[in-house]
Amino acid sequence: MPSPAFDEMTLSDGSVRPAYRKLAEWLAAAPPDLLQYRVKEAELLFRRIGITFAVYGDQQAQERLIPFDIIPRIITADEWATLTKGLVQRVEALNRYISDVYGKREILKAGIVPEDLVFRNEAFRPEMAGKTPPHDLWVHIAGIDVVRVDADTFYVLEDNARTPSGVSYMLENREVMIRLFPELFSQHRVAPVERYADELLATLRSLAPRTSSAEPVVVLLTPGVYNSAYYEHSFLADKLGIELVEGRDLFVRDEVVYMRTTEGPQRVDVIYRRIDDEFLDPLVFRPDSALGVPGLMSAYHAGNVTLTNAIGTGVADDKAIYSYMPEIIRFYLGSEPILKNVPTYRCREPEALSYVLDHLDELVVKEVHGSGGYGMLVGPHASKEQIELFRAKLKASPAGFIAQPTLALSTCPTYVASGVSPRHVDLRPFVLTGSNGVRIVPGGLTRVAMREGSLVVNSSQGGGTKDTWVLDE
Amino acid sequence: MLSRTADNLFWLSRYIERAEALARILEATQRLASLPAAYGGKTNEWESAVATAGCAEGFYAKHGEADHDSVVAYxxxxxxxxxxxxxxxxxxxxxxxxxxxxLTIEMWETINGAWIELRRLADRRLAGEELTRFLGWVKEIGLRFDGSATRTMLRNDIYDFSRIGMLLERADNTARILDVKYHLLLPEQGEVGGGLDYYQWQAILRAVSAVTSYHWVYRESVKPWLIADLLILNDQMPRSFAACYGELVRHLDQLARAYGRQGPAQRLARSCRARLENADIRDVFQRGLHEFITDFIADNNRLGAAVHEQYLA
Incomplete structure (x- = not known):
């Protein structure tokens, strides 16, 4: 096991870090039943608002609440400033990389990223080769998963460059916290997050194709009510004041996208789509997709509609490409990465593979294309059978996996059945990139592994969320 | 506004209205069926409840006989x-x-709350007082939904579509109650004046929550032709054909104004309202109560189809 994790509130000598001082005092003074009472209140609020998510493969609990932890996670202004710089740099590199991969392919010619990682990548869209989306921007909304291991070190754990979700929890968690703990807010200067909806709308509008009118029409395209993130889709559409459309609400005529309205067809300029690439247009991608819009690609290629994120961005966010991110940043920006990458063994490389096979009980092994915490081995916590299962999988298709040392993710005080206790956390800030600049709202989604010692924070695996406070001073 | 959104709103209101109507039909039937046999005659009240709800085919495919338990369950x-x-x-x-x-938060919470509560109840066999309380609760949900719509919604096309759905459904429900019971209102039946008919008339009024209204409007004892007048032509009575069509025309006109365009739905609704305005209950009886009701149901369906064609497709 790694050494005891860094706790963001209490150092190993028992002293409280300055940013948490007032919170620690408050927690120490709060009678136990007060916390319990607020927990109940919080659950009631979430239930009433109807924030739920569906768990795939779980028929019983069609709609579940993600556990919400009432103790906020605090990030100082300085820490946030560093994070921001690193995130801006990272997303800029992602955009340059994708543009290059579908364009001149300089990074491949330079031999920095192996060609087969790009061209054999399931997320690579040959349809986009030689094409440039409006403004040559690809990743407009990115969720960069960051973890912390000590007072000074943040690692990027994962880039989400397709359709990252979770921002509704960032916003709703804050609303609930303000209602439940006004006294804590009066003691802390917490940077507000509510601007996110405005920032997102401004970003989306800035991406409108040049053929669109002065007042671009923006819509959010959802797979529908049965999608696990449907709540978020309707929440965002509401906050942005845009229509929440399904594929059947849209149609394409003469390479222009329209939506069916009670007043007849209306032109659509920007589609914030929460549908994966392969379902977008049955004429080009999966023909069995009932979620998409036939002809959408023709309108896209004609430059008459913007899709956010662009098609094919998945080529930048799988776990194999992840390991090349430091080189990618250096190649395009000529600067050192501000945020570190977790050292990664690419099992496609024979030396790395043999090291990984010898150290399975120490490493975290992940499927290159996996997400949501599925298909993942946490060596130190795994049983013998699980380890042997992964050994077999690794030998069968080494290129499908990467491995990383088990990081001692930082912990935050968390309210659990036995009282307040440290639990591991990560952080997903959201980075918006429009034609008029990059915007990051101070905050993000903190996910917390509710089970003691667990490192898996994904909501599908029983993870919870916390409100994330970026202090303004 | 998206056509699909309008369609969802339209049907959402229809379904809430239908649930409330079913609750009232069940209540009235339960009350009628529980009268002593001396007042009972030959009719099976549970059969007419099934007919009124318009689901005879599905019901008899599953149940041999219509009685309290089978009809409540279905x-x-x-x-x-x-x-x-x-x-x-x-x-x-x-x-x-x-x-x-x-939707406004109040409307959503009403529906979501009802759905959560109903999931809790659905697998229990409700009877007696529990059933009565349940039916009361269903009506209350209808009232709460209606009330929160009236009190919290912006008066825009969203509001119009949800009202149009509700009104079409309401008119249809009133018409189907009358369609199943029309023979009780005919004069040759009425003059018999037996105990049973009196309670049947009461049950019709009860099914549309109009027992008290009847007495306020007519200030006399219950007469079958006045019941017909109240439920068909009296525009003070919120569930009458006339009142529903007055409102339908108003909401359709609002839509036409907002969208700058009239269409078949507006024309159909206006001509139907005109017919109701110009009718006299004596003429209705003379030309045939049953035909009048059947025609109305067909017109109402036509209007639903026209609204769909014009806005929701």
């Missing part, structure tokens, strides 16, 4: 009956979820 809780109260709420909630942002 109309209130059966998942195989697309129009059971349970399914009405289920569908309404599904629609509401798809158009959540078009």
């Amino acid at each position: 109309l209130a809780f059966d998942r195989d009956n697309p129009s059971s109260i349970l399914n009405c709420f289920e569908t309404a909630r599904h629609n509401a979820r798809s158009v959540r942002t078009a």
Whole structure:
């Protein structure tokens, strides 16, 4: 096991870090039943608002609440400033990389990223080769998963460059916290997050194709009510004041996208789509997709509609490409990465593979294309059978996996059945990139592994969320 | 506004209205069926409840005989009956979820709360006082939904579409109650004046929550032709054909103004209202009460189709 994790509130000598001082005092003074009472209140609020998510493969609990932890996670202004710089740099590199991969392919010619990682990548869209989306921007909304291991070190754990979700929890968690703990807010200067909806709308509008009118029409395209993130889709559409459309609400005529309205067809300029690439247009991608819009690609290629994120961005966010991110940043920006990458063994490389096979009980092994915490081995916590299962999988298709040392993710005080206790956390800030600049709202989604010692924070695996406070001073 | 959104709103309101109508039909039937046999005659009240709810085919495919238990089970809780109260709420909630942002928080909470509560109740066999309380609760949900719509919604096309759905359904329900019971209102039946008819008339009024209204309007004892007058032509009575069409015309006109365009739906609604305005209950009886009601049901369906064609497709 790694050494005891860094706790963001209490150092190993028992002293409280300055940013948490007032919170620690408050927690120490709060009678136990007060916390319990607020927990109940919080659950009631979430239930009433109807924030739920569906768990795939779980028929019983069609709609579940993600556990919400009432103790906020605090990030100082300085820490946030560093994070921001690193995130801006990272997303800029992602955009340059994708543009290059579908364009001149300089990074491949330079031999920095192996060609087969790009061209054999399931997320690579040959349809986009030689094409440039409006403004040559690809990743407009990115969720960069960051973890912390000590007072000074943040690692990027994962880039989400397709359709990252979770921002509704960032916003709703804050609303609930303000209602439940006004006294804590009066003691802390917490940077507000509510601007996110405005920032997102401004970003989306800035991406409108040049053929669109002065007042671009923006819509959010959802797979529908049965999608696990449907709540978020309707929440965002509401906050942005845009229509929440399904594929059947849209149609394409003469390479222009329209939506069916009670007043007849209306032109659509920007589609914030929460549908994966392969379902977008049955004429080009999966023909069995009932979620998409036939002809959408023709309108896209004609430059008459913007899709956010662009098609094919998945080529930048799988776990194999992840390991090349430091080189990618250096190649395009000529600067050192501000945020570190977790050292990664690419099992496609024979030396790395043999090291990984010898150290399975120490490493975290992940499927290159996996997400949501599925298909993942946490060596130190795994049983013998699980380890042997992964050994077999690794030998069968080494290129499908990467491995990383088990990081001692930082912990935050968390309210659990036995009282307040440290639990591991990560952080997903959201980075918006429009034609008029990059915007990051101070905050993000903190996910917390509710089970003691667990490192898996994904909501599908029983993870919870916390409100994330970026202090303004 | 998206056509699909308008369609969802339209059906959402229809289903809530239908659930409430079913609850009132069940209540009135339960009361009538519980009268002593001396007042009972030959009719099976549970059969006419099934007929009124318009689901005879599905019901008899599943149950041999219409009695208290089978009809309550089918109309209130059966998942195989697309129009059971349970399914009405289920569908309404599904629609509401798809158009959540078009609803006010109060409307959403009413529907979502009802759905959560109903899931708790659905697998229990309700009878007696529990059933009565349940039916009361269903009516209350209808009232709460209606009230929160009236009190919290912006008066825009969203509001119009949800009202149009509700009014079409309401007119249809009143018409179907009359369609099943029309023979009781005919003069040759009425002069018999036996005990049973009197309670049947009361039950019709009860099914549309109009017992008290009747006395306020006519200030005399219950007469069958006045019941017909109240439910068909009296525009003070909120569930009458006339009142529903007055409102339908108003909402359709609002839509036409907002969108700058009239269409078949507006014309159909106006001509139907004109017919109701110009009719006299004596003429209705003379030309045939049953034909009048059947024609109205057909017209009402035509208007629903026209609204669909014009806005929701």
